[in-house]
Amino acid sequence: MAADGTQELDIARIRAETPGIGGPVHLLACGSALMPQPVVDAVIGHTRLEAEHGGYEAAAMQAEALEAVYASVARLVGAQPREIALLENATVAWCHAFYALPLRRGVRILTCEAEYAANYVALLQRAKREDLRIEVVPSDASGALDVAALEAMIDGDVGLIAITWVPTNGGLVNPAAAVGAVARRHGVPYLLDACQAAGQLPIDVGAIGCDFLSATGRKFLRGPRGTGFLYVAGRWLERLEPAMIDHFGAPWVARDRYALRPDARRFETWENAYALRAGLGAAVDYAEAIGIVRIAARIGQLAERCRALLAAVPGVTVRDLGPAPCGIVSFTVEGAEPAAVVARMAEAGFVIGASDPASTRLDSERRGLPVMLRIAPHVYNTEDEIAGAVAALARSI
Ligand SMILES: Cc1ncc(COP(=O)(O)O)c(C=O)c1O
Structure with missing residues (x-):
């Protein structure tokens, strides 16, 4: 039994089920993690079916399994399957919710200092087009969003709270549930970017109190690239008109009329990468079989x-920031060019990454940060690999 009361993980088995183990030591789950074998099998298996039977026929043959992906993703975040839309990445998921939400002219959007670039430029676009105001909630002394400051900023003009739970760098875990409590108390819609949280931390949309949550498949969830999902709280489902529709999300029911689907799939379109969807479902099921709480504990230990x-x-x-x-794990090396450090680490057999200040511009400017280096272990990594990577880094600088 581990110190946190959970069952010990079978790391040897997890590594044996990860085809990328044995190659360069991959320490960049926050970029795109190593897929486990069942994910690879699901993607290849469906692709093979498409090759042998035709794409439409393969989808029909696998209809039940593909439908089950909604249930898997819903379980992962504590939602109902009808509240899930399967999309091609986290950005598309986030944008679908954001651009669908009606905001009257002049309203204020509250965001965080660690907000991700893809989201922030969309905020800027709508602010420009619709005369909205973007206001940044200050961080507390630890670097996390200051919930008391958020509470103090709320008034009748706040149309949306949109924050990133776990930023792309900086190690921070923003207080997503405390923000949700404020949002609920004041009846303000709450859009949560859970891109780096999915697969790394347990997610319960009910406990968080968010209205919308977006995530990607390829990072800590260990799914294939080109996958993501959006959670839309049931209370919003019938109220949101997507910014773009097709005849899948909104069937053409009469010559002059379409009827939006009653579920979150109104944000989807007809054509999809079913092989990748199958892979996403396998990734979620695989993570759940290990146990997200145990994965979170292991990742936390390795990162510490x-x-x-x-x-x-x-x-x-x-x-890194936050309590x-x-x-x-984000760090800088005095006098070293980050790209050169990444390259030297690759030569030494370790995959690490660099994160541009423009990915989290507000935080980078506030802290005067240059390009940061990132190491993000996953459950399949070992203490020895971490020690080896840091030793290689020390030798290379
Ligand atoms: C915090 C955060 N949000 C959103 C995204 C965008 O995810 P995607 O590339 O799947 O659209 C990223 C990607 O790095 C991210 O780190």
Whole structure:
């Protein structure tokens, strides 16, 4: 039994089920993690069916399994299947919710200092077009969104709270549920970017109190690239008109009329990558079979070990924020060119990444951050790999 009361993980089995183990040591789950074998099998299996029977026929043959992907994703986040739309990435999912939400001229959108670039440019676009005001909730001393400051900023003119739960760098876990409590108390719609949280942390949309939640498949969920999903709370389903529709989300029911689907699939279109969907479903089922709580604990332990080792390397500064940093370890190396560090690490057999300040411009400007290096372990990594990576880094700088 582990210290947190959970069952020990069978790391040897998890590694044996990960085809990428044995190649370069992959320490970048926040980019695109290593898929487990069942995900690869699901994608290839469906592709093979398409090759042998035709795409439409393969989808029909697998109709039940493909339908079950909605149930899997819904279980992952504590939602109902009818509240889930399967989409091609987190950005499309986020944008679908954001651009559908009616906001009257002049309203204020509250966001966080760590908001992700893709979301922020969309905020800017709607602000420009519709005369909206974007206001950034300040961070507290730990670097997390200051919930008291958020509460103080709420008035009748706030049309939306849109924040990132786990930013792309900085190790931060924003207080998503505390923000949700404020949003619920004041009846303000709440759009949560859970892109880096899905697969890394347990998610319960009811406990969080968000109205919309977006996530991607390829990061900590270990799904294939080109997958993502959107959760739309049931209370919104019949009220939101997607910014773009087709005859799947909105069947053409009369010459002059369409009828939006009653579920979140009104945000989907007719054509889809069913092989990738099958892979996403397999990824969610695989993560759930291991247990998200246990995955979270393991990622947290590896990341903490990494931070402790990095802190002892001369010239390295760990830049992570928040009271309990997550599995994304962010750091800078004095006098070293980040791209060159990433390249030297690759030569040494370790995959790490760099994150541009423009990905989280508000936070980067506030802290005066350059390009940051990122190490993001997953459940399949080991303490030895972390130690090996940090030793290689120390040698290379
Ligand atoms: C916090 C955050 N939100 C959103 C995204 C966008 O996800 P996607 O590339 O799947 O659209 C990313 C990608 O890195 C991210 O880190």
